[in-house]
Amino acid sequence: MQINGAQMVIEALTLEGVDTVFGYPGGAIMNVYDEIYKQKDFKHILTRHEQAAIHAAEGYSRASGKVGVAMITSGPGFTNAVTGLADAYMDSIPLVVISGQVPMSLIGTDAFQEIDAVGISRSCTKHNYLVTNAADLPRVLKEAFHIASTGRPGPVHVDIPKDVTAEIAEFDYSVELELETYKPHVKGNPRQIKKAMEAISKAKRPLFYLGGGIINANAAYEVRDLVRRTGxxxxxxxxxxxxxSYDDELLIGMLGMHGSxxxxxxxxxxxxxxxxGVRFDDxxxxxxxEFAKNAGVIHVDIDPASISKLVNATYPIVGDVKNVVNEMLELTGQVKPENYKSWRETVVNFANLHPLTYHEDSERIKPQWVVERVGKLLGDDANISTDVGQHQMWTGQFYPFTRPRQFMSSGGLGTMGYGFPAxxxxxxxxxxxxSINFTGDGSILMNCQELMTAVEKKLPVINIILNNNFLGMVRQWQTLFYDKRHSETDLSVQPDFVKLAEAFGGIGYRVNTKEEFDAALKDAVKKDVVAFIEVIVHRMENVMPMVPAGGSLFNMMLLEKKGDK
Amino acid sequence: MSDNNERRVVSVIVVNEASVLSRITDLFSGRGYNITSLTVAPIPESKYSRLTIVTSGSVRVIEQITKQLHKLIPVLRVYEHEDLVEKEMAMVKFPASENIADISTLCAAYNGKIVNVGENVIIVMVADEPKRIENFLKIIKRYSPKEIVRSGAVALER
Structure with missing residues (x-):
């Protein structure tokens, strides 16, 4: 059928089964927005900032397992979105982001709202396209969805000049993709898998190191099986x-800088x-x-470049983690769980020696308590997002997660402002x-304009602001490593968060006691409108334990015993 | 693992399309890899181009370079050469007042010749292994070269 470029975008999104698009219109993308106005196949959610549109698409994708879609205009619309693209790239979130561009005849002339978008997005996307002919659009969009969602997932950016969205050409979405140069390796080498399983059966103290790739590959339940069967x-x-699940006997906890x-x-x-599905992040x-110094390493990942990038793999296995784990499950017969009994006891002893915990305070709510409390009151019924900082680590440490895709956070890039739109x-x-967003008094101000989107589109997110009047994580480092020089991290001057939420038509609570918190959370869940619950927490609480940057995992700063000071 | 920087030649076959060269060079600059030289030209009667990149780095870095290159969507193949034939070309401009017979003899020894003789300058070309090109450029210094241009290496696996 002969249609224009803008109509092709709508057709392609519909054929890809997209039901929600996040975006913000502007000059160069207007032809597409005109077609969005005319259609009923998907819902468009107007955010109040382009960065938020990308993060919202990320949250949507992470929770649903589908490709997230966002749409923005040229120039500043695009540059506002760059942080979101980089965030999705670091955390391997599949997105298709469509941006308008100035007309072909104006490209390179420093036209109004012109920027070299593909030049900028090249280093923070899995792939990108500048579409110069409407006739290319069906193929490009089809490739974009394919590339975003296969292999190691990631964001794909499609930049479309305004005249291309007006140009009429043939639309045929049944075209076969010819991606001779892109063939992700999904099936693990059976011989390597066999060798790896033999190594497991011979090991005395083996340890599963589970990463986000398992969630991307929808392999969590297979992994649960493998862990259970091998002990x-x-x-x-x-x-x-x-x-x-948090209550799995074999789960020791989170590892790393703020691991247990x-x-x-x-x-x-x-x-x-x-x-x-791990990448040995710093x-x-x-x-x-000093990392796992005396250990062999089995490394399963879909991205060959992740293997032996930082830590040499003794048994490298390139493949989709779901495929590989299924193969491993076939070979668990030789693995004897009873062989690891004393190793399991050793691990329990470690946990008993320094359990992950915190000290209550009689005056002020401790931030960790809030996370635990939400876990107790909502548990599996909530999806949890976070912003970036201390609250993020406390959420990772203390929330009782029960299922994959329950938790979304900006892990790789560490983007403050991610949580609310996500x-x-x-x-x-x-x-x-x-939908809960744990946030801090620093992070929430980066994208608090999204209160408007949440009110308009009836997205009753509950933002729990752990307010310590500090840019807390930076303050913690200043306390520990900069001799308490708290340079520019004191956030004592703050908006009235309750009034801020109310000004947009949301609901706000200020909480000083545990009783008030319970009441506020219960009320917010009932009210079904976007909420800020501002919890006044202990100002100087640190995230503990902690491995100082560049230190060895076994050399942790531990929680001080009660009474130490 | 030794972290000694080793000179390596990597050939990359890519789809000949807009901005593909930027993808490659952005990868090198973004990840802090070196490029000593880079040549690129279309492969006849195909939709692909061939790049020859001379780079250096530890074994781990070179392995990362080939893997990261391979990850780029338009990259079809990456060869990290072990046993190869490598050639580079250089052109040099001399004042016509220099000893043309000497220069001509030298060029012949480096698989080259005089390619242009003008009123004021002569231009020569040589084509040889990069190491020998370096030698040649050292030796001809005494003839006061006015301008030197090197093509960068191209290579084929034996």
Whole structure:
């Protein structure tokens, strides 16, 4: 059929099964927005900032497992979106982001709202396109969805000049994709898998190291099976929270800079690391030369470039983690769980020696309590997003996650301002669950304009602001490593968060006591409107334990015993 | 693992399309890899181009370079050469007042010749292994070269 470029975009999104698009219109993308006005196949959610549109699409994608879609205009519309693209790239979130561009005849002339968008997005997307002919659009859009969602997922950016959205050409979406140069390796080498399983059966202190790739691959339930059948203890990365349920006996906890003592000690003592969908991030490994020093390494990942990038793999297995784990499950017969009994006891001893905990305070609510309390009151009924900082780590440490895709956070890029819009996307994807965003008094101000979107589109996200009047994580580092010089981190001057929420038509609560918190949370869940629950927490609380940057995992700063000071 | 920087030649076959060269060079600059030289030209009667990149780095870095290159969507193949034939070309401009016979003899020894003789300058070309090109450029210094241009290496696996 002969249609224009803008109509092609709508057709392609519809054929891809897209039901929600996040975006913000502007000059160069107007032809597409004119077609959005005319259609009924998908819903468009107008955010109040382009960065928020991308984060919302990320949250939507992470919660639903589908490709997130966002639409923006040229120039500043695009540059505002760059942080979101980079965030999705670091955390391997599949997105298709469509931007308008000035007409072909004006490209390169420094036209109004012109910027070299593909030049900028090249280094923060999995792939990108500048579409110069409407005739190319069906193929490009089809490739974009394919590339975003296969292999190691990631954002794909499609830049479309305004005249191309007006140009009429043939639209045929049944075209076969010819991607001779893009063939992700999904099936793991059977011989390597066999060798890896033999190594597991011979190991004395093996340890599962579970990563976010498991969630991307929808392999959490297969991994749960593998862990259970082998009886091998497991640690999770921050991005893998929810792969195992919090109450799984074999889950030691989260590892890394703010991981538990037991997890980090287990990683230091293991003789065989079984890495599934992980990338040995510096926040996980600490000092590389001391990381799992005496261990062999099985590394399963879809991205060959992740394997032996930082830590040499003894058993490299390139493949989709779901495929590989299914193969491994076939070979668990030789693995004897009883062989690891004393190793499991060692791990339990580590946990008993320095359990993950915090000290209550009689005057002020401790932030960790808030996270635990939400876990107790809502648990599995909530999807949890976070912003970036101390609250983020406390959420990773203390929330009782029960399932994959329950937790969305900006792990790789560490983007303050991610949480609220992401939680809106999560709510759009799974309206039956309560969408919570744990945030801080620093982070929430980066994208608080999204209160308007949440009110208008009825996305009742509950933002729990752990307010310590500080840019807390930076303050913590200043306290510990900069001799308490709290340079520009004191956020004592603040808006009235209750009135701020109310000004947009949301609801606000200020909470000083535990009783007030319970009442506020219960009320917010009932009210079904976007909420700010501002919790006044202890100002100087630190995230503990902690591996100082560049330190060894076994050399942790631990929570002070009560009474120490 | 030794972290000694080793000179390596990597050939990359890519789809010949807009901005593909930027994808490659952005990858090198973004990840802090070196490019000593880079040549690129279309492969006849195909939709692909061939790049020859001379780079250096530790074994781990070179492995990352080939893997990261391969990850780029338009990249079809990456060869990290072990046993190869490598050639580079250089052109040099001399004042016509220099000893043309000497220069001509030297060029012949480096698989080259005089390609242009003008009123004021002569231009020569040589084509040889990069190491020998370097030698040649060292030796001809005494003839006061006015301008030197090197093509960068191209290579084929034996």
């Amino acid at each position: 091998i203890p497991a640690v999770e990365t921050f991005m893998a929270r929810g792969v195992l 003592y037991a997890s980090n000690m287990a990683m230091s003592e293991t003789d065989l690391v079984i890495g599934l 926040r996980v490994t600490g000092k590389l030369s 939680a809106m996307g999560v709510k759009a994807a799974s309206p039956e669950k309560t």
